[in-house]
Amino acid sequence: MKSTLAKVIEAKAQLLVGNTRSASSVNLSEKDLELIQRKKELLGKRSAEIVKCKTNAQIINKNELDGKIHLNYHVHYQYLIRQNKNLYIEEQCEERKAIFTSNKLISDDEVPKDIETHYETMDREALEENTRDFKYNRLAAVQYAERWWNDYNPKYKKFTDNCTNFISQCLHAGEAPMYGYPNRSKGWWMQNNNWSYSWTVANSLRWYLTGSRRGLQAKEVSSPKQLLLGDIICYDFEGDGRFNHNTIVVAKDYEGYPLVNAQTQNSRMRFWSYYDSTAYTPNIKYKFFHIINN
Numbered sequence: 001m002k003s004t005l006a007k008v009i010e011a012k013a014q015l016l017v018g019n020t021r022s023a024s025s026v027n028l029s030e031k032d033l034e035l036i037q038r039k040k041e042l043l044g045k046r047s048a049e050i051v052k053c054k055t056n057a058q059i060i061n062k063n064e065l066d067g068k069i070h071l072n073y074h075v076h077y078q079y080l081i082r083q084n085k086n087l088y089i090e091e092q093c094e095e096r097k098a099i100f101t102s103n104k105l106i107s108d109d110e111v112p113k114d115i116e117t118h119y120e121t122m123d124r125e126a127l128e129e130n131t132r133d134f135k136y137n138r139l140a141a142v143q144y145a146e147r148w149w150n151d152y153n154p155k156y157k158k159f160t161d162n163c164t165n166f167i168s169q170c171l172h173a174g175e176a177p178m179y180g181y182p183n184r185s186k187g188w189w190m191q192n193n194n195w196s197y198s199w200t201v202a203n204s205l206r207w208y209l210t211g212s213r214r215g216l217q218a219k220e221v222s223s224p225k226q227l228l229l230g231d232i233i234c235y236d237f238e239g240d241g242r243f244n245h246n247t248i249v250v251a252k253d254y255e256g257y258p259l260v261n262a263q264t265q266n267s268r269m270r271f272w273s274y275y276d277s278t279a280y281t282p283n284i285k286y287k288f289f290h291i292i293n294n
Contacts, residue, residue, distance in 0.1 A: 015033075035278065070098075091150070094265060134175055177216065219292050235279075235284065
């Protein structure tokens, strides 16, 4: 079973770098083939290509059910991407589930991540004079995002959907001040094993950044190219007005577009649009927030 999975993972890697010879003997699902095609299409639009793909897989658990072997496993992909004369490494992790019968692989699919649908009501702060000046430390925020994108800081509570908690930690590492405790619908904070909705809920953080007049503040801009390192992108995958994912800008590509880090599906130096994500839909909407100093 391990050797079969290794062949499947290697086949995907070879298809991503354009070598179909090694993949021809392995049957991949239509969904996997579609995602590979979308990733290559996205790279093509950016005048970029994957020149090497390295993978590492680990089995998480194994159990037998109704005569079938169910394997949950984790795959870490590292893509060496060339864009013009520039090289950089993009990383992505995914959890998958393979089912075998009589040692034959009958299915192999990514374990779907729940799209965040929480919509918590936040109190809009009345316009008031700022009580604390701060200078956003973009370097510290990016360094934190690089250190913890695929790990979990034990100083903070971990959530099943950890994407916004991770982004809040990055912002706080950049010295963005908290306020609002202990009112969960006010401000942006985590304290005494409690937290505001804006700290952990994607739509609440988007709502907070849109109108904050105190502490952590941001200015919405119209283009991803206007963002700087340490700025935030919010994603509404279904286009229904409720935002369900956030990322932090950690680099820019050759054309000046953001590369982002994120959790839930842990990713590093990923192209900002998420066109190659299973969560992507044609209705996707974005908000681009530039963190401002008070």
